[in-house]
Amino acid sequence: MHVPDGFINAPVSVGAGIVATGAVAVSLRGARRELAGGGAGGSVVALAGAERTAPLAGLVAAFIFAVQMLNFPVAAGTSGHLLGGALAAILVGPFTGVLCIAVVLLMQGVLFADGGLTALGVNITVMGVITVVVAYALFRGLVKVLPRTRRSITGASFVAALVSVPAAAGAFTLIYAIGGTTEVPVGKVLTAMVGVHVLIGIGEAVITMLTVGAVVAVRPDLAYGARGLTTPLKLRVGGELIDAEPTAVAAPVAASSARSPRTFWLAGLGTALLLAxxxxxxxxxxxxxxxxxxxxxxxxxSVKDHAAADSPLADYGVKDVSDARLSGGLAGVIGVGATAAVGSGVFWVVRRRRTTSGDAQPAPVQESV
Structure with missing residues (x-):
């Protein structure tokens, strides 16, 4: 759903850029809390998992970049690809998720001429802000009413991702209605956009559910949306199963969270490189x-030529490499590496600023007595 230059007029593009800039600024502040231990849970799980959110956020950005290269067919002559807002929000938090999508869109626009540079604000607003806000609000609402299990998390991620895609299509249609450069009736655009993106949303939902399910199955302490949502530890007393006290749960949680995420991070990066x-x-x-x-x-x-059309990596191919398979593969690998490096650097700086500031002290964990 990358909007190119020329679809939206200059005043509305500037307005969308202001909105996107404001959203990124707010997300930087919110991400400092998420990366330093604030946000979902507030428990042992939340505080321990936060130590690993910064490197995971860079990995999530790289993974979304890779999966966005995998267009899947949804109808005759039409394909779709992951938007990634729901996935990012659930894995690393909504504020950090907006930043993940912004990093991906920036890398795609500057290096690969994918998504107009004058439309960058539109793309961040539609593909980043709208998808994250809609998906995470729905996800949190569902996990509050569903049983606190891993299945609930994966099921909620499916629904959240599914709804976020047509929501983004509707947001684009609204922007087009305000600043579109052609005279196409808005009703026709809305019907066509929402119709096809409902189908794309199914693919998004499946990818999001499988990815979240895999992370939660292997390292639930690394998933922001899973913090504090695990099933309580059961103890058999007098032949009956009862919930363990929080103090009894704290030790195994701390042991699980103490494991280094390095192996997980390398496996995730390897998967992204393989996909791209x-x-x-x-x-x-x-x-x-x-x-x-x-x-x-x-x-x-009304589409205009991309300002980076002469980039050595334009259209996801390496200039002067004649073999299509090799050219596309190299471009994908470069894109994943660059996105992982830039994303990890950004999130490391954000988290470092939070932990070195005076308000970075985490709240003490309360124990039951």
């Missing part, structure tokens, strides 16, 4: 939902 460097070659070549709607409705008549 190898699997992406087999992705659908059909236009994605926005491209298809724009072509069918005539919105693309």
């Amino acid at each position: 460097g190898v699997v992406s070659f087999y992705a659908s070549a059909s236009p994605d939902g926005l491209e298809k709607v724009a072509a069918d409705q005539g919105i693309d008549k």
Whole structure:
């Protein structure tokens, strides 16, 4: 759903840029709390898991970059790809999630000429802010009413991701209604955008559910949305199972959280490199939902050439490398590496500023007596 230059007029593009800048500024402040131990849970799990959120956030950004290269068919002549807002919000928190998507979109626009530079504010607002806000609000609402189990977390992630995609399509339509550069009726655009993105949302939901489920199954202490949501430890007393006291749970939680995330991080990075460097070659070549709607409705008549069209990595290929498989694979590997490096650096700086400031002291963990 990367909006190119020319779809939205200059005043509305500037306005969207201001909104996106404000959202990023707010997210920087919120991410400091998430990366330093604030946010969901507030328990032993939350505080221990926060120590690993910064490196995981860089990995999540790189993984989303990789999976966005894997367009999947959704209808005749149309494909879709992961937006990633729901996935990022659930794994690393909503504020950090917005920053993850912003980093991905910036890297795609500057290095790969994917998504217009003048439309960067529109893309961050639609693909980052809207998807994260809608998905995380729905996710938190669901986990509050569902049983506190891992299945509830994965099920809630499916629903949240599914709804976030047509919500983003609706947000784009609203922006188009205000500042579109063509005379296509808004009703037709809304019907077409929401219709195809409901289908894309199913693919997004499956990818999000599987990824969140895999992380929660292996390292639940690393998933922001899973902090404090695990099933209480059961003890058999007099032939009956009862919930253990929090003090009894604290030791195994602390032991689990003490494990180094290095192996997990390397496995995740290797998976992202494999997806971008190898699997992406087999992705659908059909236009994605926005491209298809724009072509069918005539919105693309106003598209402008990308300012980075002459980039050595434009269109996800390495310039002067004639072999398509090798060119695309190298571009994917470079993109994953660059996104992981930039994302990890940003989140390390954000967390360091939080932990060195005067208000960085975590609240003490209360124990039951």
